Amino acid sequence: MCGIIGYAGFRDARTVLLESLKRLDYRGYDxxxxxxxDKKLKVYKEVGEIANVERxxxxxxxxxxxxxxxxxxxxxxxxxxxxxxVSCDKKIAIVHNGIIENFSKLKEELKKKGHTxxxxxxxxxxAHLIDDAYKGNLEDAVVAAVKKIQGSYSxxxxxxxxxxxxxxxxxxxxxxxGVGDSENFLASDITAFLKYxxxxxxxxxxxxxxxxKNTINVxxxxxxxxxxKEELITWNVKDAEKSGFAHFMLKEIYEQPDTVHxxxxxxxxxxxxTITFPENxxxxxxxxxxxxxxxxxGTSFYAGLVGKYLIExxxxxxxxxxxxxxxxxxxxxxxxxxxxxxxxxxxTADTLAALREAQMSGCKTLVVTNVIGSxxxxxxxxxxxxQSGPEIGVAATKTFTSQIIVxxxxxxxxxxxxxxxxxxELYNYIFHLKELPRHVRDxxxxxxxxxxxxxxxxxxKSVFFIGRGINYPLSLEGALKLKEISYIHAxxxxxxxxxxxxxxxxxxxxPVVAIVTQDETYEKILANIGEIKARGSTVIAIAEDKDxxxxxxxxxxxxxxxxxxxxxxxxxxxxxxxxxxxxxHLRKCPxxxxxxxxxxxxxx
Ligand code: M6R
Numbered sequence: 001m002c003g004i005i006g007y008a009g010f011r012d013a014r015t016v017l018l019e020s021l022k023r024l025d026y027r028g029y030d031x032x033x034x035x036x037x038d039k040k041l042k043v044y045k046e047v048g049e050i051a052n053v054e055r056x057x058x059x060x061x062x063x064x065x066x067x068x069x070x071x072x073x074x075x076x077x078x079x080x081x082x083x084x085x086v087s088c089d090k091k092i093a094i095v096h097n098g099i100i101e102n103f104s105k106l107k108e109e110l111k112k113k114g115h116t117x118x119x120x121x122x123x124x125x126x127a128h129l130i131d132d133a134y135k136g137n138l139e140d141a142v143v144a145a146v147k148k149i150q151g152s153y154s155x156x157x158x159x160x161x162x163x164x165x166x167x168x169x170x171x172x173x174x175x176x177x178g179v180g181d182s183e184n185f186l187a188s189d190i191t192a193f194l195k196y197x198x199x200x201x202x203x204x205x206x207x208x209x210x211x212x213k214n215t216i217n218v219x220x221x222x223x224x225x226x227x228x229k230e231e232l233i234t235w236n237v238k239d240a241e242k243s244g245f246a247h248f249m250l251k252e253i254y255e256q257p258d259t260v261h262x263x264x265x266x267x268x269x270x271x272x273x274t275i276t277f278p279e280n281x282x283x284x285x286x287x288x289x290x291x292x293x294x295x296x297x298g299t300s301f302y303a304g305l306v307g308k309y310l311i312e313x314x315x316x317x318x319x320x321x322x323x324x325x326x327x328x329x330x331x332x333x334x335x336x337x338x339x340x341x342x343x344x345x346x347x348t349a350d351t352l353a354a355l356r357e358a359q360m361s362g363c364k365t366l367v368v369t370n371v372i373g374s375x376x377x378x379x380x381x382x383x384x385x386x387q388s389g390p391e392i393g394v395a396a397t398k399t400f401t402s403q404i405i406v407x408x409x410x411x412x413x414x415x416x417x418x419x420x421x422x423x424x425e426l427y428n429y430i431f432h433l434k435e436l437p438r439h440v441r442d443x444x445x446x447x448x449x450x451x452x453x454x455x456x457x458x459x460x461k462s463v464f465f466i467g468r469g470i471n472y473p474l475s476l477e478g479a480l481k482l483k484e485i486s487y488i489h490a491x492x493x494x495x496x497x498x499x500x501x502x503x504x505x506x507x508x509x510x511p512v513v514a515i516v517t518q519d520e521t522y523e524k525i526l527a528n529i530g531e532i533k534a535r536g537s538t539v540i541a542i543a544e545d546k547d548x549x550x551x552x553x554x555x556x557x558x559x560x561x562x563x564x565x566x567x568x569x570x571x572x573x574x575x576x577x578x579x580x581x582x583x584x585h586l587r588k589c590p591x592x593x594x595x596x597x598x599x600x601x602x603x604x
Contacts, residue, residue, distance in 0.1 A: 002083070002097040002602075003029065003069040004175070005192045006156040006166040009183025009213045013037075013065035014057055020185075020192040021050045021067045023240060025593070029069035031082035035093035038062035041160040043093055045082040063213070064164055066156045068095035071598045074103070075120030085124040087131030088116055091160040092138075094130065096123035097188055098153035098173040099603050106148060126155055134159070138167045139210050143223065146171070152349065152603065156186055169208040173602050174347045174375060177201040177209060177216060179230055184211040189600075190233055190371075191240045191390050198233045202373040231373060239389040247591045249393035249485070253577045254444055256398050257437040259388040260570065263402040267409055268430045273423045275413040281382040284366050285410065286417050289338045292317055293331075293363070295324040295354040296342040297601065299396040299480060300403060304342050305473035306569060307407030314415040324354035325604075333361030340366045340410070344391060344399040345600040346374020353604070355379055368406045370399050384410075393592045394599045395485050397577050400477065401570050405436075408567060432566035442561045443574040447582075450575065453540055453556055454582035460488055460511050464502065464537075465576075466495040467515035468525055474515055474569055474576065481580035485591050488583065495521075495528040508536030513579070516543040516550055517568055529553045542575050544568070 003024030007016045017034045025032075032053050033045025038060040046052040050069070068083035075081040084093040100106070103122035106129065111117065115128045126145060133144035138159045146153070152172035158165070168175050168186045178185030178193035178200055185193035186209065190200060203209060206221035218228050245251035267276050277285070292311060294304035301323055308319040322331055324341070328350060339358035343351040346369040355376060358365050367376040367383040370391065377383040386402040412429060415421040457463060463482060465475035476492035483490040493502050495514070506512075512532050516525050529539050530553065541554035544562045551557055558575050562568040584591050 002071050002188070003192065004095050004097055004154060004156055004186070004188040005067045006065070006158070006168060006186035006211070007183070008064045008164060008166050008211050009180060010063055011183060013062045014060060016196070017065050017067035018050065018054050019195065020187065021069055023191050023194070024069050024187070024189060025050060030072050030077040031070045031079070032068060033082045033084055034065055034067040035084040035086070035158060036060055036062040036065035037158060037160055037163040039163075041086070041091055041093055041158065043084055043086055043090070045079060045084065047077050047079055047082060064158060064166060066093060066095050066158055066166060073099055073603055074122040080119045081121050083123060085119060085121065085127040087127050089131070092127055092131050092134065092157060094123070094127045094155055094157045096126055096153055096155050097602060098171075099151045100125060100149055100153065101151040102149070122151075126153075130157055136161065138162050138165060139208060142167045142169055142208065154188060164212045166211050167208065168203070168211070170203050171205050172349065172352065172375075175203045176373065177203065177211065179216065182213050184213060184216055186211055190235065191392070194233070194235060194240055195237050198235070200231050200233055200373065201228045202231070202378070204378060233372070235390055240392060246585070247393060247581075249395050249397060249581055249591050252391055252393050252398045253574065253581065255389065256401055256574060257441045257444070259398040259402050260405065260440055261437045262387040263405045264433055264436075265387075268433060270427050270430045273426055275409050275416060277384060277409075277413065278382065281366060281384055282413070284338060284364050284382045285413050287338070287364060288336060289317055289414070291334060291337040292319045293327070293337050293339045293358070294319060294321045294342060295327045295339060295351060295358070297324050297348050297350055299400050299477060300342040300344060300351070302473045302477040302480070303400055303403035303407065304340075305476070306404050306470055307340075307411070309470040310408050311411040311414070314411040315418060315420060317414065322354070324348065324350040328353040328357050333358065333363060335362040337363055338366060339363045340368060341376060341380065342368045342403055343376050344370045344386070344396055344403070346371040346376035347600050347602050349602050349604050352376060352379065368403055370402070392599070394594055394597050395481055395580070395591070401573055404567065404569060404573075405433075429566055436567060436570050439561045439571040440574050443571050443578070446559065447578055449558060450578045451582045453558060454579060454586055456538065456540070456556070457488070457511055457579070457583045458586040460509070462489040462505070462510050464506065464510055464512040465490065465492040465515070466498065466512060466525075466528060467492075468495045468521035469519065470569055471515040471517060471572070474572055475513070477573065478513060478515075478576035478580070481577055482583060484594050484597060485580055486584035486587050486589055487594075495525050498528060498531065503535070506532065506535050506537055511538045511540060513540045513542065514554065515572055516541050516547065517562070518544055518547055519565065526553055542572055
């Protein structure tokens with residue numbers, strides 16, 4: 001949700017903070033601000049784009065400061081509610097990501113003590129709590145303040161009286177240190193400071209850090225000094241830039257031949273006839289597993305639904321896919337089930353809560369994530385990295401396809417461990433997996449066909465997506481992609497369900513995108529298409545190259561290559577992504593930053 005950056009170094013803090021905020025704006029934001037210590041603490045904030053803040057800041061000299069992009073939770077989108085928030089004497093400033101649950105009570109107490117509040121946010125209490133406890137040492141005051149707070153937070157604070165220092169603390173919200181030479185950074189995301197350093201230190205819940213340009217001190221919740229391991233990030237700045245594409249989303253769609261290759265690399269081997277994961281993950285998969293529970297949100301949840309078909313088919317182990325926001329409060333916890341959390345960011349609040357719930361109930365937990373060092377990787381029994389590089393567009397694309405591939409590899413590994421898969425079969429699977437990057441490239445090369453169809457959809461009020469079997473979750477994802485970036489109402493359905501209700505909404509003005517694969521459901525989906533056509537609606541089929549029959553049924557056909565039945569869902573997904581992208585582009589929508597959405601949902 002909100003993006004945070006702190007800087008202590010030798011460079012002009014104004015430039016570093018603005019540059020970092022621009023890199024963080026993909027998180028979704030409605031306002032932004034910075035506080036820079038240039039002898040005095042100076043705060044600049046504004047609603048709307050970061051450029052609006054940039055215009056406000058004169059050329060000042062300070063080399064210590066903090067910045068924030070806000071995604072409103074408590075209090076409307078106003079300049080007063082934008083961060084940083086300051087103490088009454090305007091000497092202390094804070095930025096915050098998270099939710100302070102007991103802020104009303106704290107605010108009343110602070111008001112009685114004479115504090116004056118300028119905003120409607122929960123975050124402002126933090127500045128006043130720190131101020132209340134401040135006796136010349138910022139970290140002491142931050143420790144005292146967070147003792148009173150209930151909720152989730154990552155906080156970065158500065159004080160005019162200690163002009164070279166920034167203090168950060170976290171609980172259930174991400175915060176990572178960027179280690180430089182004579183400069184240090186503190187941010188909600190690595191991409192914020194990737195331009196300056198790839199050396200990082202991840203903070204755990206309850207840890208507090210004090211940074212100056214030459215020192216980094218981290219303490220645990222008992223204020224015992226801890227030695228933290230520094231890690232090297234392999235992402236590079238180019239990964240976090242558009243590289244000539246009109247949008248990050250398009251760039252990320254086009255990266256998929258590579259990301260599909262990367263997620264397979266080092267994990268499949270025909271020679272050794274095996275699938276390889278880190279040792280602790282292999283141990284988790286070799287346990288006696290009587291069921292798998294997958295917990296996730298949004299697109300990751302749909303990847304989980306795809307995973308259910310893949311794992312059940314190869315292993316016979318029942319798979320239950322649960323929305324993390326529901327699982328955290330409801331549902332069966334079974335100690336002998338493996339809980340797999342899927343989260344691109346590794347920071348989604350509901351997914352982390354579901355993971356913790358599962359662990360507290362004695363389940364073993366495995367995480368599929370794209371972000372090394374993310375909270376999810378640190379609170380699970382094992383994790384598998386998607387290796388997709390940073391995903392900046394709010395709409396998940398390349399990370400969805402890599403999540404599906406990881407789930408398929410998990411299915412293959414369990415099947416191998418259960419001796420349900422022979423070496424010939426595995427060889428065959430691996431052979432076809434290696435063809436996937438080529439299939440993706442093939443779809444990308446046909447983007448003109450997709451643009452032509454997008455023109456038919458751009459003025460629709462509502463679009464249905466249908467599929468059967470594994471294509472059902474793809475239809476859900478296709479609909480989600482379209483609705484979130486084009487603002488056209490879209491729903492995904494299991495094709496067999498149409499006559500149980502959704503047909504009531506179908507008119508001749510409702511285009512239907514039907515995913516058609518030549519498997520055991522082929523005749524059934526053709527029959528569904530017939531039922532739809534009988535109601536006068538336009539049908540756009542997404543069908544295999546070799547399907548010559550489909551043209552007799554659908555109005556338009558978008559093709560994908562499928563030389564085998566190994567994960568045709570990857571190529572189909574790319575068609576769906578490009579379709580959503582081009583419809584949104586034709587409608588001139590802000591594709592990378594859809595209204596009201598944030599890349600990383602770090603609050604409940
Ligand atoms: O980071 P996560 O995978 O946990 O994110 C979960 C959802 O917020 C996310 O998949 C969201 O639905 C997509 N950005 C939509 O395209």
